Amino acid sequence: MNKKYRLQLWICAALGWITSMPQAQASADPALLPQFQQQFNQQLQQAKVPGGAYAIVYKDQVLALGSYGVRAVGDNARVNADTVFRLASVSKTFAGNIMVQLSQQGRLDLQQPLKAYVPELQLKTAAIEQKVSVETILSQGSGFWAHAFEDLIEADQTPAQILPRLAELSPVCPPGRCYSYQNVLFGLLGRAAEQSTGRPYETLVSERVFAPLQMHTASYGLTGLLASRNKALPHQRGGKGWRTVKPKANFYRFPAAAGVNASARDLSQYLIAMLGYRPEVFSPALLGQLQQPLVKMPGKPRWPVWQQYRNASAWYGRGWRMVQYGDDKLYYHAGVVDGYRPYIAYSPATGYGLVLLTNAEADVTGKLAGWFWLQVLPGPQLAKHKHGATKKGAR
Template sequence: MNKLYRFFRFLPLAALYGVGIAGQAQAGADRALSAQFQQQFNAQLQQAKVPGGAYAIVYQDQVLALGSYGVRAVGEQARVNPDTVFRLASVSKTFAGNLLVQLSQQGRLDLQQPLKAYVPELHLKNAQIERQVNVESVLSQGSGFWAHAFEDLIEANKTPAEILPRLAELAPVCPPRRCYSYQNVLFGLLGRAAEQSTGKSYESLVTERVFSPLQMHTASYGLTGLLASRNKALPHQRGGKGWRTVKPKANFYRFPAAAGVNASARDLSQYLIAMLGHRPEVFSPALLSQLQQPLVKMPGKPRWPVWQQYRNASAWYGRGWRMVQYGDDRLYYHAGVVDGYRPYIAYSPSTGYGLVLLTNAEADVTGKLAGWFWQQVLPGPQLAKQKQGTAKKGAK
């Protein structure tokens, strides 16, 4: 199916056989892809004994497939469906990036200003460091501090007010924006920056600028939002020979910009359609251009087999989104894991595809499924060159 799918998707069939035949071939390839992915999804979750999950596949402005597997909670009969709400963990960072870039383009917030300008209670080791650590360096995971700083205190259920004073202990390991340094505590302060620059709550800003216009009807923020949903997947952790339901925790929810969103696969399909450029009245081309810019290079080469085909594949972090540069194209994505949930979201502007994966257990099936999907969809180096050559000929 892999070779056949790539043949239909990337050869200029419309020029060779006519638009109607090309469209039929592509539709058939999409149906085959969706059917095979459903099989892969069910098999992977069944093998790992994951209680439940949901997914969405989009192409351009269409939802190709919405699927689900299993139950919302072990020992209960309620099934997961495409509207079941899951925690999004660090996928929430993509919403923060979207909001902050919107505010910057409207002149409400300056990404180049020190974070302390918007969060006066933030105290770092000295005044020079406070001036250097700006909003964009935190948004792009390039603050320069040791990775996951004081995240153990979030795990220990400490509040932001208890953790914030500890940031004065941070010593840089590199200058800002010079090295990748993943953070949750610092990233969480970006919500305060949005609030200070607008006078509105962070949650209400994302709701009015993203959730509502994209009709993400089940999306919410925080533990209260999750518990209020009648159709929610409960988290599971390993217990004995299988998985056991655990009570959702408030700890990472207290940092909403970093890990506060709840949403369903159907919600996120609409989000991806907008990220692919098909809702310009909500996400403008200028906004998407900034969100798609690589800023901080991540160490090492991307590990999936699909990337090994490309000599110069590299991984980056942008304004709230991760990305892989391969050849002249990029794949944008983010994943997460928190207290019994494992989400994943990604999209590829060059192919027009997007993928959502949600599970209510921490087994790493999303990585395997995403790797399989993009192996089918992304062109190999030879097809990528052929596609670029065809585009150049058409431009002459």
């Protein structure tokens, strides 16, 4: 870490933009990689998933790029680190990045009503329109019922057809007060970015994220996926296994919510930047805002790794999910859409990041991610023994 960046970090910490400084361990665990490769192959093989890829990063290094299986059932083309997958809701992390960048540059105000940037948006009353800000949508705290009108996306209706239906929404809680996951409303953030800059949303992400991070295979939309020569096709259950299905345009029509395509290699560079090692692209001030918990999710995180922490809690921030455990946080997002299941996560406290991509909807990514973080995250300090020594919890 260079001196200039270290100084930036300390300034941002002092101003409250970063709540804790990364305290990654001195070196990566050499036993982790072969163990994870074994777990990855085993889980995909057991679920008969056609293909998948992963990336593991540590601080500013890509530790491993791995793959399994084929891009499509009945085809011999193998998945590799450059195979492109749909990212589904992992796309929301890119939207968070762009919206915060525009906010910090004075191009957009996160506290303004979303209607200020999307004039065609009509909610039930003018009072509701004034309360639903850009940030409440970005942090999944709109206050409306969860997954509102998502069934219309599934039914292949266009944004122009769905948008008028938003006037039917009634709040179930005040905006910003309760977690309420949305795709239709979140998709409107792309329009807000376009209105505030005069630039297409996809172009903004490409210029501000894909290009500077050298994410060479990343793209937006169905056209971008189909244009890739090295792409994983989606699969759904059929008979005793999986069958290839045609990629759909439906959720792609909401690019801020679910529009990105990318490879494991692309996302390894994205994680290194999110861990703070590309400050010329993602500044410490930007990361500080992206890492801020805003809306608390109900219940306690369920994975075994979180059960050892008495006060573990789940939150949604500006396009990222996060788990607060002790004094640290794990940042992540997952997704599922029409035959794909992606996952991305990083831990500033340990320096590790993980990407998982599959071309089937079997929930192997959740099992693999749970296993990985159980190995990597340290257990909490337990009560002192009678001789004064402390003991760490099971990893």
